[in-house]
Amino acid sequence: MSETPGGSDRESRFERSGISRRQFVRLSAATAGALTLPGNAVADTTSPKFSDLYEYVVTHVPEDYSIPTLVELSDTAGFRELAANGFDPVTTTSPTIAAYVSVTPADVDAVTSVDSVTALRYSPGSNPFWLLDHYPDGVFPAPDDSVDFIDFEQMVDGMRYLEGRNDDRMRFYSVGESPGHYNLFLDEAGPQNLWVAELTNDVHDDAAFAEKQKVVFTLSIHGDERSGAEAGTRFVEQLLAGDEPEVEALLDDVVLVFLYPNPDGWVARNQQYRVDTDGDGEPEHNSFRRVTATGVDPNRQYPTVGWIDSEHNPAEPNGTDLVDDEQGVDGDVPPRYTDTVPDALDIVEFLRGYDNVRIGSDLHGMFWSSDFIEGLIVNDQYDTDEFHDLYEWNRRTEHRVENALADELDAHRDRFRELNETYGNEWGFDGSALPTPEEAYDYGTILDTIGYTTSGTLISWMSQPRDQGGLDIQMMAHEMGWDNRVLDRIPFRPWLVDLQVTGYQEVIRETAQHAVRTVTGTIETGGETTAYVDTDALTRTSAALSFTDARTRTTTHHVTVGPAPERVTLDVPDTTRSVSVSLTASGLILARLRTPTGRVVQRYNAAAADSSEGSVEWTVQTPRAGEWTIDVKTVGGSKEAAVTVRESLVLTDADDAVTAPDPVDVLGYQQRPYSVSPLEYFPDYAAAISGPDQRATNDGRRRNERGNGNVVDDVTGMTVDDVGDGALFRGRSERRAVDNLVVNHARGASSDAYTAELDRFVEAGGTLVLTDRGVSLLAALENDLVDAIGDDDVTEIERFSVFLSERVGDHPLLADTRPIQRELWKPAPLGYPISTPGTAPLTVVEPAAFTAAGGTVAGYTNETGGSGRYVSAGSFTAGDGEIHVVGGLLPPAHQSSLHPFGMLDYTATFLGHTVLTNALGHRQLRYVDGELVATYGNLE
Numbered sequence: 001m002s003e004t005p006g007g008s009d010r011e012s013r014f015e016r017s018g019i020s021r022r023q024f025v026r027l028s029a030a031t032a033g034a035l036t037l038p039g040n041a042v043a044d045t046t047s048p049k050f051s052d053l054y055e056y057v058v059t060h061v062p063e064d065y066s067i068p069t070l071v072e073l074s075d076t077a078g079f080r081e082l083a084a085n086g087f088d089p090v091t092t093t094s095p096t097i098a099a100y101v102s103v104t105p106a107d108v109d110a111v112t113s114v115d116s117v118t119a120l121r122y123s124p125g126s127n128p129f130w131l132l133d134h135y136p137d138g139v140f141p142a143p144d145d146s147v148d149f150i151d152f153e154q155m156v157d158g159m160r161y162l163e164g165r166n167d168d169r170m171r172f173y174s175v176g177e178s179p180g181h182y183n184l185f186l187d188e189a190g191p192q193n194l195w196v197a198e199l200t201n202d203v204h205d206d207a208a209f210a211e212k213q214k215v216v217f218t219l220s221i222h223g224d225e226r227s228g229a230e231a232g233t234r235f236v237e238q239l240l241a242g243d244e245p246e247v248e249a250l251l252d253d254v255v256l257v258f259l260y261p262n263p264d265g266w267v268a269r270n271q272q273y274r275v276d277t278d279g280d281g282e283p284e285h286n287s288f289r290r291v292t293a294t295g296v297d298p299n300r301q302y303p304t305v306g307w308i309d310s311e312h313n314p315a316e317p318n319g320t321d322l323v324d325d326e327q328g329v330d331g332d333v334p335p336r337y338t339d340t341v342p343d344a345l346d347i348v349e350f351l352r353g354y355d356n357v358r359i360g361s362d363l364h365g366m367f368w369s370s371d372f373i374e375g376l377i378v379n380d381q382y383d384t385d386e387f388h389d390l391y392e393w394n395r396r397t398e399h400r401v402e403n404a405l406a407d408e409l410d411a412h413r414d415r416f417r418e419l420n421e422t423y424g425n426e427w428g429f430d431g432s433a434l435p436t437p438e439e440a441y442d443y444g445t446i447l448d449t450i451g452y453t454t455s456g457t458l459i460s461w462m463s464q465p466r467d468q469g470g471l472d473i474q475m476m477a478h479e480m481g482w483d484n485r486v487l488d489r490i491p492f493r494p495w496l497v498d499l500q501v502t503g504y505q506e507v508i509r510e511t512a513q514h515a516v517r518t519v520t521g522t523i524e525t526g527g528e529t530t531a532y533v534d535t536d537a538l539t540r541t542s543a544a545l546s547f548t549d550a551r552t553r554t555t556t557h558h559v560t561v562g563p564a565p566e567r568v569t570l571d572v573p574d575t576t577r578s579v580s581v582s583l584t585a586s587g588l589i590l591a592r593l594r595t596p597t598g599r600v601v602q603r604y605n606a607a608a609a610d611s612s613e614g615s616v617e618w619t620v621q622t623p624r625a626g627e628w629t630i631d632v633k634t635v636g637g638s639k640e641a642a643v644t645v646r647e648s649l650v651l652t653d654a655d656d657a658v659t660a661p662d663p664v665d666v667l668g669y670q671q672r673p674y675s676v677s678p679l680e681y682f683p684d685y686a687a688a689i690s691g692p693d694q695r696a697t698n699d700g701r702r703r704n705e706r707g708n709g710n711v712v713d714d715v716t717g718m719t720v721d722d723v724g725d726g727a728l729f730r731g732r733s734e735r736r737a738v739d740n741l742v743v744n745h746a747r748g749a750s751s752d753a754y755t756a757e758l759d760r761f762v763e764a765g766g767t768l769v770l771t772d773r774g775v776s777l778l779a780a781l782e783n784d785l786v787d788a789i790g791d792d793d794v795t796e797i798e799r800f801s802v803f804l805s806e807r808v809g810d811h812p813l814l815a816d817t818r819p820i821q822r823e824l825w826k827p828a829p830l831g832y833p834i835s836t837p838g839t840a841p842l843t844v845v846e847p848a849a850f851t852a853a854g855g856t857v858a859g860y861t862n863e864t865g866g867s868g869r870y871v872s873a874g875s876f877t878a879g880d881g882e883i884h885v886v887g888g889l890l891p892p893a894h895q896s897s898l899h900p901f902g903m904l905d906y907t908a909t910f911l912g913h914t915v916l917t918n919a920l921g922h923r924q925l926r927y928v929d930g931e932l933v934a935t936y937g938n939l940e
Contacts (some may be wrong), residue, residue: 032836045105047112047120054122057271058105066102068148071111072132073097078116080520085110087320090128091563092136100128100147125151130158138241140234143497149226149288149490150233152266159197159236164572166240169251171198176346178264179293179339180893183405184283185433190293190695192263194343196350197236200255209255215515216257216351216360216473217508221299221458223265223276224485230497231504232363238505247512250393254515256334257354261347261458264292270919277586277642284642287489291584294340295644297615299362300454301344302461303669304467306379306829308898309619310552310666311580311648312456312752315344316469317352318899320664322672330423331477334668351462351471358515359393359474362459363504365483366450367606368420370435372409373401373503374450375443376477376742377828380463381904384688387913388926390474390523392933393514394443400506401441408499409437415495416482423486427588428528428636429607437481437833440503443818445909447801450479455828468902486588517928522690524923528739531728532682533774534717535745540893540903548652550577550661557645557813561589563637566899567629568645572596574625577661578833578897580648581630583616589640590633593618593836596626599628601836607635619835621897650700650898663900672902678687678744678772678890680905686715686809720745724753728761736764740920744890746773747780759783765880769919771889775843778885785883786853797863800838801827802861802888804872811858813873813884813915816936821911824872829904831894837864839897844870854878858915861887884919886912 045058057067070084071089076097080421082089087110087178089099100123103111111117123131126146137145139158161736163172173196180191202208215338219228236258238244265288267273274283276291286348292298296313303316318324319332325883327346329338337345351357375394382390385825409416416436424431446453459477464470480500484490559566572579583591585606593602604616634641649663663669716738718727723741732735743763755777762783770777779791803822807814827833827840850857850871859873872887889912908916917924917937924936 011166018576031497034123045108047108049112049117049120051119051121053185053272053891054120057122057675058108060184060274061105061271063105066104067108067122068124069101069103069126070121070128071099071101071117072119072121073099073116074118075113075116078114081114081116082111085114087111089345092129092132092134094133094136095134098129098132102147116578122271125150125154127154127872128159130154133161135161135886139237142234142310143230143494146492146494146497148252148492149411149497150230151270152263154169155229155260156193156195158233159195162237162240163197169199169201169203169205170236170240171203172196175259175350176343178262178343179341181264181268181273181275181293183272184274190267190273192262192267194346195260195634197258197836198255199236199239199251201251201616207349210355212253212255212355213358213515214255214257214354215358215512216259216462217511218261218360218362218458220244220266220365221261221362222290222297222484223262223268224290224490225480225483226288226490227480227483227497227500227504229260229266229364231501232508234404234501235505235508244509247509250512250516254512256512259347261343262292264343265289265298266503277644282368287485290485291399292341292343293355295584296340296343297582298341299458300456300617301341302348302456302458303469303901304460304829305464305470305901305904306899307453307455307827307833307894308667308900309580309617309833310578310650310898311554311582311617311646313341313344314456314667314669314901315341315348316669317345317349318469320668321371321670322469322901336668337557347458348461354471357471357473359511360462360476361507361511362475362477363507364477365480365482367482367484367486368434369479369481370438370498371437371442371449372405372437372481373441373507374444374479374481375441376449376459376479377444377461377909378459378475379446379453379455379457379829379907380460380475380478381829381907382913383684383911384523384913385519385520386474386909388924389519390476391910392400392517392519392926393474393510394476394933396514397507397510398441398443400510401503402439404506405440405499405503408502409440412495412499413437419482419496423588424636426487426639427607427634442820445823445826446477447803447823447826448820452802453826453828453834455834460829476511478504480504518930519687520927522887522925522927523685523688523917524925525689526921528921529714529737529922530740530742531716531717531718531738532742533723533745534679534719537708537745538679538892539675540895541675542671542673542902543670543675545663545895546659548659550650550665552666553649553651557647558611559632559645560640560642561632561634561643562640563633565633566643567631570628570647572625572628572632572649573651575620575651575653576625577650578835579620579623579628579650579653581616581618582646583630583632583643585615585641587639588635589614589643590635591639592631594629594631595624596628597624604758605635619927621831621833621835622837624883660896661898663898666898669900671900674902676893676905678892678902678906679889681908682742684716686713689714720754723757724751726757728757729764729875734759736766738766740767740769742769742771742916742920743774743777744771747776755780755782762881762883767882767884767919767921769884769916770885771839771886772891773843775845775887778845778883781883783881785878785881787851789845789849793846794843795846795870796843797861797868798838799832799840799842799861799864800836802842803861803864805869806860808857808859811856811874812938813875813886813918815860815918815938817911817914821909823888823909824912824915825891825909828906829897830891831897831903834895839894840888841891842872844872844887845874845885847871850874855885875919886915886919888917
């Protein structure tokens with residue numbers, strides 16, 4: 001559902017009641033019953049000076065709740081009387097005499113007793129007088145001039161006000177509806193509009209609008225992470241006021257899009273939308289909420305490529321057949337989605353309607369971190385140009401944010417320590433162990449930065465190719481520290497919100513600037529050529545899928561936990577293909593997941609120094625049948641917390657793990673056709689090789705090779721048989737036809753002739769790079785470099801993601817990489833579930849054997865849940881020959897889990913890409929608008 005852009009509708013604010021026009025019209029017919037609605041009234045205070053909504057709030061909030069109150073008066077003498085009664089009013093005389101105070105229900109009588117007080121209204125928001133159209137410090141005042149967080153209705157009202165005064169540059173309208181909390185005050189469902197603000201010059205020139213680059217900012221998709229909405233909303237006003245000349249100068253070419261995707265989590269703080277958080281059927285006071293009114297995390301519900309957790313609700317508006325059959329959300333969308341995630345359906349449909357979407361940022365918040373802001377790079381497939389575009393954007397963002405915040409963070413360091421101690425004291429643990437910001441900004445993959453990864457996120461969907469349902473844009477998530485609900489309520493701290501707004505507005509500025517840059521990445525090889533072993537064994541197609549009938553079973557448990565643990569049991573039948581568990585809590589918890597034998601396979605500590613989120617997601621593939629248990633208690637043991645545990649089981653009739661559950665049975669969507677291979681990485685790599693000197697060298701080399709019956713390109717695919725027949729060499733000579741060879745197929749595809757040729761290649765001075773299952777060939781090779789490594793020294797492990805647990809920072813394979821970079825490739829878009837203990841493959845080497853054979857280690861990876869520590873990256877060099885090991889890179893797709901929206905070919909990270917480039921002896925060059933700005937690697 002949509003509303004067309006409109007003005008501010010000042011006439012519709014009937015007596016400025018503090019509620020919307022629609023709500024007021026309905027209230028006018030229902031006022032008589034409004035005060036007897038469910039909601040556990042806790043006081044009987046009443047006064048003819050109260051608006052109806054104010055009376056409802058006063059009689060339903062806890063006795064210690066501070067009610068934001070707009071007080072209207074007949075004369076200014078009442079200001080002195082309010083002060084004499086112990087209040088500290090914020091006052092105004094324009095456009096009427098009014099004051100703002102924050103009072104508990106017990107204090108209300110002291111306000112109404114002032115003779116000149118004529119009316120009291122419920123007034124949440126940052127501007128105490130926004131209900132009066134009074135903006136002395138701006139529509140959305142700076143944090144230091146604000147009395148609280150920006151309120152949702154205040155945002156809508158203020159944006160309409162700005163639109164009315166800037167209708168040539170701003171359009172503000174609804175693009176759909178949220179599920180909506182039940183409105184206890186009005187005794188009706190309360191869906192909220194999903195609002196978007198578009199800013200550009202000549203905003204109503206549709207033809208020009210379509211041609212411009214779109215820059216999308218999604219603000220506070222989690223309702224208890226306020227910094228995105230606080231920064232973005234204020235930025236809109238600053239831009240329209242002429243205070244952002246750097247970005248304003250772009251508006252002939254760029255459209256800035258600000259989307260508010262989770263109004264439910266925002267309005268949950270308001271008393272008429274109080275929510276049942278512990279499942280007892282009674283609404284409790286609530287703060288901002290992470291989730292929407294249907295209780296789902298809105299950042300897990302998007303139709304992303306690769307593995308989909310059965311617990312998620314991927315919102316595909318094209319419906320069951322994945323084909324856009326009609327305008328808007330198609331009629332064949334299953335009720336599961338229209339009921340649970342109407343907001344995500346509308347957002348996907350809306351954003352797909354844009355042309356020329358260039359770049360975007362999803363502005364989030366987290367608990368504590370040593371980095372005040374972290375940039376999270378999307379789980380997507382990137383070629384060399386895209387990597388360098390993405391990392392240049394982040395490099396410049398880091399520079400901006402550090403310049404803006406480094407000194408400020410140092411100045412507030414004691415305040416951050418006090419905050420951590422406050423959290424610790426409240427929950428009964430040592431808060432001094434928590435980090436304070438050491439850096440203003442750092443960036444890496446989702447796993448690099450916040451220690452876990454997931455599927456179904458908004459940013460992953462937006463970054464996917466158009467032909468796979470996405471927007472095909474450069475997309476980042478940004479995480480703001482100290483911006484999440486740790487205590488029961490989020491207190492408004494002006495100094496902290498000011499830091500957050502300052503930081504995120506620098507992110508917004510740099511993102512807008514980057515939209516008009518041209519960044520390219522090229523690879524220099526020094527004229528050397530590279531081959532890779534080309535095999536159909538790594539190709540995966542949807543045509544080869546074998547589906548088994550499947551069904552799901554979902555159970556929700558509500559428990560209240562305290563110092564003593566509560567145990568939730570999960571009955572897992574022997575037909576279970578997977579079990580997904582999500583935990584959400586109203587406070588800080590400790591949780592453990594145990595198998596039927598009692599073994600702990602997952603742990604969560606919300607107060608750990610590296611914790612960033614207030615929710616938990618665990619998935620187990622092919623779990624052992626029996627009674628699984630989850631033990632939950634609060635951190636420190638000084639408080640209680642309401643915890644919701646949801647378990648979603650996928651049950652199949654097949655007793656093997658090869659066939660995939662039918663996505664129609666589990667998710668209601670048909671399978672999207674695909675054919676993918678990790679070897680597609682190499683044509684993309686070859687496309688980045690450039691440079692006049694290199695082209696001249698290669699052209700001359702190719703002419704020579706044609707005379708010998710060989711044609712050698714910069715990057716050439718060779719089959720196993722080609723290699724076995726001598727294709728690595730020039731005819732019958734011992735001269736190499738290529739300089740480098742990359743192998744990422746399993747040892748099982750080899751033969752004696754093939755491995756003998758690999759040995760001959762290394763002994764002739766060639767560079768052999770073994771990735772993924774290709775590392776298993778180490779045991780079969782007999783050249784002097786690795787002859788000492790045997791079958792028992794090479795093993796295959798599986799992890800929830802493939803990363804270096806430990807880096808050896810000065811190793812040449814890691815040249816020009818950053819300490820935060822650990823992840824080599826991202827599992828979910830290739831179909832690998834992010835599960836316990838894991839399914840992402842990694843072929844590794846025993847450290848003692850590796851070093852005894854003369855190898856130098858670049859990185860280790862630890863075994864999940866065990867004590868094993870293996871070499872996952874390293875090198876063997878002697879003379880001219882080299883063998884490099886990158887144990888987890890370029891694997892084939894995994895097809896036995898749910899993946900209705902298809903697969904990607906490869907998901908190498910920039911770390912994985914750079915390690916491989918370094919292994920080949922190549923160098924990457926980055927150009928911005930034609931100017932060389934950075935190099936990566938050491939070209940020999």
